[in-house]
Amino acid sequence: MAYSDKVLDHYDNPRNVGSMSAGDDDVGTGMVGAPACGDVMKLQIKVNAEGIIEDAKFKTYGCGSAIASSSLVTEWVKGKSLAEALEIKNTAIAEELALPPVKIHCSILAEDAIKAAVADYRAKQGFVEETESGACPAVVVEKAAA
Amino acid sequence: MMPRPIYLDYSATTPVDPRVLAKMIPWLSENFGNPASRSHAYGWAAEEAVEIAREQVASLIGADPREIVWTSGATESNNLAIKGAARFHSARGKHLITVKTEHKSVLDTCRELERDGFEITWLDVQENGLIDFDVFAAAIRPDTILASVMLVNNEIGVIQDIARLGTLCREKGVIFHVDAAQATGKVAIDLASLPVDMMSLSAHKTYGPKGIGALYVSRKPRVRIDALIHGGGHERGMRSGTLPTHQIVGMGEAYWIARENMGADNERARWLRDRLMQGLMKLDQVFVNGDMDQRVPHNLNLSFNFVEGESLLMGIKDVAVSSGSACTSASLEPSYVLRALGRSDELAHSSIRFSIGRFTTQDEIDAVIEKISASVSKLRELSPLWDMHRDGIDLSTVQWAAH
Numbered sequence: 001m002a003y004s005d006k007v008l009d010h011y012d013n014p015r016n017v018g019s020m021s022a023g024d025d026d027v028g029t030g031m032v033g034a035p036a037c038g039d040v041m042k043l044q045i046k047v048n049a050e051g052i053i054e055d056a057k058f059k060t061y062g063c064g065s066a067i068a069s070s071s072l073v074t075e076w077v078k079g080k081s082l083a084e085a086l087e088i089k090n091t092a093i094a095e096e097l098a099l100p101p102v103k104i105h106c107s108i109l110a111e112d113a114i115k116a117a118v119a120d121y122r123a124k125q126g127f128v129e130e131t132e133s134g135a136c137p138a139v140v141v142e143k144a145a146a
Numbered sequence: 147m148m149p150r151p152i153y154l155d156y157s158a159t160t161p162v163d164p165r166v167l168a169k170m171i172p173w174l175s176e177n178f179g180n181p182a183s184r185s186h187a188y189g190w191a192a193e194e195a196v197e198i199a200r201e202q203v204a205s206l207i208g209a210d211p212r213e214i215v216w217t218s219g220a221t222e223s224n225n226l227a228i229k230g231a232a233r234f235h236s237a238r239g240k241h242l243i244t245v246k247t248e249h250k251s252v253l254d255t256c257r258e259l260e261r262d263g264f265e266i267t268w269l270d271v272q273e274n275g276l277i278d279f280d281v282f283a284a285a286i287r288p289d290t291i292l293a294s295v296m297l298v299n300n301e302i303g304v305i306q307d308i309a310r311l312g313t314l315c316r317e318k319g320v321i322f323h324v325d326a327a328q329a330t331g332k333v334a335i336d337l338a339s340l341p342v343d344m345m346s347l348s349a350h351k352t353y354g355p356k357g358i359g360a361l362y363v364s365r366k367p368r369v370r371i372d373a374l375i376h377g378g379g380h381e382r383g384m385r386s387g388t389l390p391t392h393q394i395v396g397m398g399e400a401y402w403i404a405r406e407n408m409g410a411d412n413e414r415a416r417w418l419r420d421r422l423m424q425g426l427m428k429l430d431q432v433f434v435n436g437d438m439d440q441r442v443p444h445n446l447n448l449s450f451n452f453v454e455g456e457s458l459l460m461g462i463k464d465v466a467v468s469s470g471s472a473c474t475s476a477s478l479e480p481s482y483v484l485r486a487l488g489r490s491d492e493l494a495h496s497s498i499r500f501s502i503g504r505f506t507t508q509d510e511i512d513a514v515i516e517k518i519s520a521s522v523s524k525l526r527e528l529s530p531l532w533d534m535h536r537d538g539i540d541l542s543t544v545q546w547a548a549h
Contacts, residue, residue, distance in 0.1 A: 003460070011460055017528055034546030035531060036491035038454055038471060038480065042530040059530040063456040063471070067528060 003064055004098035010068035015075050018057040020044045028121025032112045039066040039106065043113035045077060045085070047121055053077050053085055058113075065103040069093050069110035082118050151466045152510045156351075156503030157300055157328060157445060158468060162396065163353040163504070169399040170355065173392035181389045182380065192391045199398025206401040207326075207345065208336035209362050215381045216389055219359035220327035221251040222374075223346035224294075226361050226385065227323045228255045230371030231292050231344070232264055235321070239289030243320075245269045245277060245296070246486040252294050252325055273488050274437035275304040282311055292321040297335070297345075298328040301470065301483040301499055302436030303445025305333060312341035321369060327351055327359075331404030332412060332442040337362060343369045349393070353504060354400030358393035361385075407504070415502045416443035418511050422500060423448075425515030429522055431535070435470075435484055435497060444502040449484075449493040450518075452532040453525045458498060461521030465514050470497035492531075492541070 003011070019042075022029045026047055033040040039062030046055040056074040060067045072093060077085045093099075093107035162170075173195060181196045183189025200211040217223045232242060244256050246268050256266045267285045272278055277295065286293070293315055295306050308324055315322035326335065327348040337345065345362040349355055363369050363384065377386030404411075423446055426432055431451035447470075450458060455471030470481030471494075480494035489497075500514070526532040531541060 008460075011457070014528060019533065031530065035495070035541060036546065038456075038491075038495040040530055040546075059528055059533060061452060061529040061531045062454050064460040066454075067457060 006072075006097050007064055007068040007099070010071040010097070011064045014058075014067060014071045016055075016057050016071065016078075017059065019059065020046055020055070020057055025124050026121075028117040028119070028124070030113045030116025030118070030120055032116050033062070033066075033109050035061065038062060039109060041066065041070045041109055041113045043070060043073065043110075043117045045117045045121060047082065051081050053080055053082070062106065062109075063103070065097065065099055065106040066109065068097050069099075069106045070113060072096060073110045073114055077114060082121070085114055086118055088114055149464070151464045152514055153466045154500045154502060154506065154510075154514060155466045155468055156506075157303070157499065157501035159350050159356065160353045160503055161505065162350075162355055163400060163403055165403060166354055166396050166399045170392045170396040173395050177391070179391075181391055182378065192389075195391055196389055196394050199394045202398035202402040202405075203347065203360055206330060206335070206405045207347070207362060208338045208340075210365060213337075213362050213365050215361045215363055215384045216394055217359045217361055217385055218357055219350070220249075220325060220346045220348035221359075223348075223359050223361040224249070224251040224323075224325055225255050226371065226374050227344040227346060227363075228252065228292065228294055229259065229374060230384070231321050231323070231369070232259050233372040234370050235291045236264075239287075239291045240264045241267070241287050241290045243267045243269065243282070243285050243290060243293040245271060245294075247271050247275060247299055247301075247483045248294065248296050249300055249325055249327070252296070256294070271486055274440075275299060275302050275435075275483075275487055276437055276440055277306055277311070279307070279310060279314075283314055286314070286318050286320060290318070290320050292323060294323040294325065296325040296328070298326070298333060298442050299436070299483065300328050301468075301481060302447045302487075303328070303442040303501075304436045305329075305440045305442060307440075308342060309340055315343075316341045328442070330401065331408055332444065334408070337364070343367070344371075349397035349400055352400050352404050355393050355396040358390060358397045360397070411504055412443045414504075415506070418502050418506055418508065419443055419446050419500075421508070422446055422502070422511050422515060425512070426518060429519060433493060435487060435489065435493075446500040446502075447497060448500070449489070449497045450522050451493060451496055452529045452535060453522050454495050455497055457525055458496075458518070458521055461524065462514075462517045465517055467501075468499045470499070471495045490542075 020027045028045045031042045042059045044057045045053045048054045056077050058070040058074050060070045090107040090111040179188025179192040181192040200214045204211040260266050312322045321343045323344040324342050325346045331352045343364045347360045349358045380386045433449045435447040455469030470484050484494040
């Protein structure tokens with residue numbers, strides 16, 4: 001399969017790789033996907049007092065298109081308000097990266113990662129979670145009781 | 147110009163050996179006759195070449211030349227053997243046995259027969275990819291007419307115990323078909339002593355041209371099948387169609403070279419394979435798929451845990467290998483062979499098949515070890531699963547949402 005130049009660029013030079021302290025109140029963490037499906041994305045956002053996303057980090061297990069989609073959204077969400085970040089649609093991600101139809105699910109996963117990260121941040125701030133219809137629910141990561 | 151990628155996908159196909167190519171060319175130009183032309187020298191020459199090739203193919207597998215039927219390749223051979231025998235013997239029974247790790251050309255042929263009213267038993271394999279003899283024996287019924295088992299698996303290279311399974315089939319009056327597409331030149335085959343009724347063969351996996359294969363159909367005991375392709379009654383009525391002399395000559399020469407070179411080819415492949423394996427197993431969390439003892443020497447199938455296969459392939463663009471990852475298939479399903487071994491989906495998604503061949507060099511192996519190691523390390527730095535693993539989280543205890 002041929003990849004677009006933008007996918008190759010994000011794969012070769014992924015932006016904003018890393019992790020932030022998930023316990024911090026100003027950090028929202030979203031983890032979506034499943035290893036059995038071949039992709040898992042972790043997106044973290046750091047939100048300042050004005051409600052603006054001032055930093056974003058990702059880690060992704062998945063194909064090149066999944067890595068590129070998550071790398072791209074870390075660039076896109078930075079400097080946006082939470083409401084603006086939630087307006088990023090998978091179709092825009094797919095268009096920017098010229099994803100073929102078989103890879104559209106990677107862009108959907110990236111959109112879901114933003115929603116999950118924002119929801120996590122808002123929950124920490126005491127907001128009541130609004131469930132979006134139709135979206136892939138966020139992964140619940142917890143150590144099983146021993 | 148970019149240098150060509152290092153080729154470690156010899157189980158997908160092989161280049162035509164230059165000696166084979168040289169033998170083929172004249173049969174496309176000056177010696178263009180139809181082997182079925184009985185009335186002139188053009189036809190006689192072509193027929194003689196076809197018969198020499200038939201002897202060469204037969205000699206690699208210890209068969210009589212009269213037991214070789216030319217086909218377009220192993221896919222057609224599998225179709226002809228299974229459909230041909232099932233249809234001819236359907237009055238005697240309608241039950242067939244095959245294995246979940248067979249090639250698609252066997253599985254899909256059996257599925258087609260299922261739609262035609264036949265009943266198929268799809269056998270599981272053990273964790274090492276080998277068939278449990280007792281499970282096979284228990285599947286045989288009074289109305290079983292045919293069992294189809296591959297000699298060498300295309301993905302994981304494991305070798306099934308054909309002699310033992312075939313002996314049981316003979317006792318029970320079950321026709322035994324073996325897909326040997328991946329075995330020729332790798333495993334010694336002697337059909338004079340092996341209890342096999344039909345065997346599918348391919349040229350292009352053994353340094354011959356694509357588009358030609360053969361089906362061995364035993365004469366003693368005589369195996370009867372219906373033809374699938376009708377026409378001029380070529381190949382004793384089992385497969386009509388003008389014989390492609392140049393392809394057949396190429397297959398004959400390729401099998402002749404395989405017979406001569408098998409020992410040296412295999413010894414070299416094993417040395418290179420072991421070197422590749424030692425180099426890659428230095429990485430943490432790498433698992434071998436399939437039994438290492440009952441296995442052809444040129445195959446290595448590894449799962450690099452916490453790294454997705456397609457992204458790994460992207461990182462080693464200058465190496466040509468195959469992955470069991472869903473993302474490299476159109477279906478988005480990970481390798482059904484690895485799943486049949488009981489491998490988790492994530493390990494199936496993380497698998498790479500390396501297959502070494504006659505023209506692989508030590509420098510290439512060393513370069514591949516370096517490239518894969520660098521790519522795996524880079525992708526693990528990107529992988530949230532790798533982080534979780536290092537934090538001591540058992541991923542099987544995490545509740546993942548399906549998507």
